[in-house]
Amino acid sequence: MAETHLNSTTSAHKRWLAGYCFLTLVVTLLLLYAGGFTTTIGAGMVFPDWPLSNGSLNPPGWTTDQSMMAEHGHRLLGATVGILCIILCVWMWRVEERRWLRLLSYGALGLVIFQGLLGGARVLLVNIDLAKLHGVTAQVFLCTLTAVAVGSSAWWRRLxxxxxxxxxxxxxxxxxxxxxxxxxxxxxxxxxxxxxxxxxxxxxxxxxxxxxxxxxxxxxxxxxxxxxxxxxxxxxxxxxxxxxxxxxxxxxxxxxxxxxxxxxxxxxxxxxxxxxxxxxxxxxxxxxxxxxxxxxxxxxxxxxxxxxxxxxxxxxxxxx
Known part of the structure; x- marks a missing residue:
């Protein structure tokens, strides 16, 4: 009886985990849109510093200036995705028995950290080549997160x-x-x-x-x-x-x-x-x-x- 309850609890955790993976994937797509919009309007260098924006987490005027809103919003979304990935890795470590899926989630966290550092280096070094690399590695991160979401889904288990x-x-x-x-x-x-x-x-x-x-x-x-x-x-x-x-x-x-x-x-x-x-x-x-x-x-x-x-x-x- 206790074993049945344990299996039921584990199954519920995995359903919630699968939903969380999908949520993280959706937020990542929002981040990609924000990054794309920032690049399109040429706002990537509106703040000369990093990780803060004009020395602040809440820079004056960022909610009324389009360029500042685009870049600072992009940074905030990036930080949000990073936090989501940390939670994802801890959750995977706690409930997921498949080693390959745990490793994929750790890889996603490593990529999002690298992506953040790359974005910061692009600003601090004023390097356009790093901006291009930043855009490409974002897609690698997206694919890694997609694999995690697919692997954790009920659809994968039924396949x-x-x-x-x-x-x-x-x-x-x-x-x-x-x-x-x-x-x-x-x-x-x-x-x-x-x-x-x-x-x-x-x-x-x-x-x-x-x-x-x-x-x-x-x-x-x-x-x-x-x-x-x-x-x-x-x-x-x-x-x-x-x-x-x-x-x-x-x-x-x-x-x-x-x-x-x-x-x-x-x-x-x-x-x-x-x-x-x-x-x-x-x-x-x-x-x-x-x-x-x-x-x-x-x-x-x-x-x-x-x-x-x-x-x-x-x-x-x-x-x-």
């Missing part, structure tokens, strides 16, 4: 392992294809981060073509147009690969209905991403459209990685 060698080979294929898409998306994020910080977003001010005569190639080439064109080209490759992956997932009878729904969501998101990218051009880089492009890209990466990570379950939790 059936492949039965038979043929099924395992199919899962390995889907896993490898997903990894390729996620890695290519990371490359795309690097290109996007460089574009944003170097002001190359409108170096090709046309969409979907790249020149006023309707050509898909720019009339002239320089570092900015090359970067912009590379960003567009990689987007096309990701779209083609993602479409093929989604079709294969939906047609497979070895994939659960929930994974197929996630795949459809990823397909919708990549189309939204293309539309938002066009909106950046058509609105001459309006702050909201530009930041939504960053946020939607992060959500797309998170969902694509969640699908990919689910195919790692046979390797992480082999039946005894």
């Amino acid at each position: 059936q392992l492949p039965d038979g060698e043929d099924a395992r080979r199919v899962w390995i294929f889907f896993r490898r294809m997903g990894l390729g898409i996620c890695l290519l998306t990371m490359v795309q994020l690097v290109l996007g981060a460089i574009m944003r910080h170097r002001g190359a977003g409108l170096s090709i001010p046309y969409f979907p073509h790249s020149s006023p005569d309707g050509s898909f190639l720019p009339l002239s080439w320089n570092w900015a147009t090359q970067l912009n064109f590379a960003h567009r080209s990689v987007a096309v490759v990701i779209f083609i690969l993602l479409t093929a992956w989604v079709v294969a997932l939906i047609r497979s009878n070895l994939v659960s209905a929930s994974i197929k729904k996630f795949a459809l969501a990823a397909f919708v998101l990549i189309n939204v991403q293309i539309a938002l990218g066009a909106g950046i051009i058509w609105t001459a880089r309006a702050p909201i459209e530009t930041t939504l492009h960053v946020l939607n890209g992060a959500i797309f990466l998170s969902i694509a990685w969640a699908i990919t990570f689910s195919f790692f379950k046979p390797a992480l939790e082999r039946p005894v």
Whole structure:
């Protein structure tokens, strides 16, 4: 009887833990939006000091000045995510028996600490390259936290392992294809981060073509147009690969209905991403459209990685 009560208590703790992981993931997405908006309006250096803002936790005028509100709000959200990750690690240490999941949560905490220090160094050293790295490592942190949220979820526990060698080979294929898409998306994020910080977003001010005569190639080439064109080209490759992956997932009878729904969501998101990218051009880089492009890209990466990570379950939790 006592054992039944203990199991019930542990199960309840894990349900709450799974919900907490999802909450931390949502707050992280808000942090990414805040960081993207700060970069878009050029407010990253509005405070010359760090970790305080003008020497204060509550700098005068920050609630009425857009640039100060964007940067200080970004810092406050970053601190909030850091605290959430500390609580997450302690909770995992107390109730989670799976070593790989505990290690992932510790890795997430390490990344968010590194991310905070990186942001501080960018301000103190006035280094634009650190700003680019700060934007990219944020996505690595997001993927780590996504894996923690997926691994702690009831959905993961219900996910059936492949039965038979043929099924395992199919899962390995889907896993490898997903990894390729996620890695290519990371490359795309690097290109996007460089574009944003170097002001190359409108170096090709046309969409979907790249020149006023309707050509898909720019009339002239320089570092900015090359970067912009590379960003567009990689987007096309990701779209083609993602479409093929989604079709294969939906047609497979070895994939659960929930994974197929996630795949459809990823397909919708990549189309939204293309539309938002066009909106950046058509609105001459309006702050909201530009930041939504960053946020939607992060959500797309998170969902694509969640699908990919689910195919790692046979390797992480082999039946005894």
